[in-house]
Amino acid sequence: MPQKNKNCYQYFLEIQTRWNDNDMYGHINNAVYYFWFDTLVNNFLIETGLVDPHVSESIGLVVETGCQYFAPLSYPEIITAGLRVSKIGSSSVRYEIGLFKQGAKKPCAEGHFIHVYVDAQTRKPKPISSKMREKLKTLM
Amino acid sequence: MPQKNKNCYQYFLEIQTRWNDNDMYGHINNAVYYFWFDTLVNNFLIETGLVDPHVSESIGLVVETGCQYFAPLSYPEIITAGLRVSKIGSSSVRYEIGLFKQGAKKPCAEGHFIHVYVDAQTRKPKPISSKMREKLKTLM
């Protein structure tokens, strides 16, 4: 599958790298990318008012994640993360993420992230509200 | 794809969870699983004498990772991680990982992890040595 250009993404966040994101080989550790994905998705959901993690009645549980790494990244680089939504199911959302070096059009990594919305108390799947669905569609 | 039973895995490590592995929803964060995968794979490589991360001439760069989460895990649980190798290429290895609750036969998460071996200095791909190939085959 060809890599997606930056203009395929709809929402962007500048990611500040941290000293300890680098592992002993001097590059960002593969697991750290997923902390960024979490932050990107949650920043979008919080900024659009869709989720308040402290009080929401429904929460997004992560059921699948994945990432392909095309080129290394290193602290202290600033990374641009782009977000898009590729699929909205009845209670699930598939997000796609691209990570870009400053000024680059081609990503150095592409990831995905599937949320299933559940009731915060019972942890049973809950349909995505029409309000959320509308907001998520703006990322498609 | 059906989940793999515990007896499909060849090498095991007990994973000690940490207080901060739990996120604010009270379960292990999805990214933390990848720190465990890293540790599982590297423990195998170090124990078998295949890699010494401080001095090795070739190092394994991670080019792809992925995980499916079937059931939540939480600190302070002890998790059993199982490792197998599903494919050995000329310079790449595909590892598969299963995470099991104490006493369980079915995994609560399944992941994979692809290493490409490169020269530690030039970072160009290097063929996997026949010694390493033999050891990796024991995990197939």
Added chain:
Amino acid sequence: MPQKNKNCYQYFLEIQTRWNDNDMYGHINNAVYYFWFDTLVNNFLIETGLVDPHVSESIGLVVETGCQYFAPLSYPEIITAGLRVSKIGSSSVRYEIGLFKQGAKKPCAEGHFIHVYVDAQTRKPKPISSKMREKLKTLM
């Protein structure tokens, strides 16, 4: 202040290091020690039945931490962490931690950690119960 011998500590936990605990200089990053302190203290509190982080009415907030690093540690070492209590106030506890290499009597790091107990809802300080006080005294 002289370093404390291993026999000054009352509760012990073997700490499993992780690949990514090492930073790019090849040693455990200074911040990671504090994840271990958290885990050591909480393991003690959970094992003794004093705290269930999912349901407890009072929770320990960390108001001060500190660590001196005498010698480096590295993944994949197994570290022994020792815990003692040096002071119990009306709602606070001061824990002291020693980290030991396998077989060592002298620590390679010494830390401390002050918890103030607060009501889980109001986050106002709460007196330490007599039951907890008794258990904590066993670590003095």
Added chain:
Amino acid sequence: MPQKNKNCYQYFLEIQTRWNDNDMYGHINNAVYYFWFDTLVNNFLIETGLVDPHVSESIGLVVETGCQYFAPLSYPEIITAGLRVSKIGSSSVRYEIGLFKQGAKKPCAEGHFIHVYVDAQTRKPKPISSKMREKLKTLM
């Protein structure tokens, strides 16, 4: 010791919090602050050209850290971190850090961090160069 006002600090960095910086009580975990301290200090050293972690002949080993927590912080807050130098020895530097909520003059946490400079190969202490000493004095 009274808390230091924001104007006691000389170098500032906006810290981007991450979803997983929050622990299961909904606030930034105490250990995460130290990742920020590391990043703040290293950003200063890299921006001023004093250190290139990939090639420097001398590296700063952390021998002591500490932090007092006055008020909780939470993702997704942006935090302002201030840096000052309180002592420069022959091969050591004591940094002090203040963390501020947006618009606040009083810190919600104060930390310190002592680096000893060592030769990257031998790991023996090395005197701080006069160039570095001059740059560090600008933070006093």
